Amino acid sequence: MIKTLLTAVLFCGAPYAHIASAASEPWQKLPPVEQQALAPIYMQWNSLPEKQQQHLRHLAQHYPKLNTAEKERFSSRLATWANLTPAQRQAAREKYRAFSQVPIEKREQVKKMLLQAKEQPASAVLPAALITPAPAQP
Numbered sequence: 001m002i003k004t005l006l007t008a009v010l011f012c013g014a015p016y017a018h019i020a021s022a023a024s025e026p027w028q029k030l031p032p033v034e035q036q037a038l039a040p041i042y043m044q045w046n047s048l049p050e051k052q053q054q055h056l057r058h059l060a061q062h063y064p065k066l067n068t069a070e071k072e073r074f075s076s077r078l079a080t081w082a083n084l085t086p087a088q089r090q091a092a093r094e095k096y097r098a099f100s101q102v103p104i105e106k107r108e109q110v111k112k113m114l115l116q117a118k119e120q121p122a123s124a125v126l127p128a129a130l131i132t133p134a135p136a137q138p
Contacts, residue, residue, distance in 0.1 A: 024050040025057070037063035040079035 027035070027045040037060035038045065045053070066074060084092065099107065 024048070024053050030057070033064055034060040037074070038078070040075050041082045044082060 024046075027042055030038070030045075034057055035042070038056055041048075041056070048056070063071065063074065081089070099110075102110075
């Protein structure tokens with residue numbers, strides 16, 4: 001569930017028309033549960049467009065139902081997204097859309113390969129010349 005929610009907010013950026021709000025909500029007026037969920041972006045909150053605030057608030061409503069690992073993942077990804085430049089965000093959206101067009105079987109293969117690469121030590125992935133420190137200069 002967290003993956004679907006976070007993917008929607010981070011990469012699609014699609015507004016949710018069914019979320020009713022008259023205007024953007026200042027950070028100080030958000031309920032404590034929403035402030036906790038959205039803490040990684042509190043510095044930018046008041047400058048976010050109204051539709052983005054609405055979408056994020058919708059996602060924050062699910063936050064209390066997440067287990068500890070899902071909460072950490074949500075916060076980590078939200079913080080990472082908040083630190084991207086607008087150009088980096090656009091590039092991420094484009095990559096997500098392109099990856100969405102790949103057949104599910106191939107997507108799963110790519111994900112599996114990436115996970116395996118993360119689990120292997122650097123020496124198994126990189127040539128020794130890249131990971132062996134150069135001798136100190138006298």
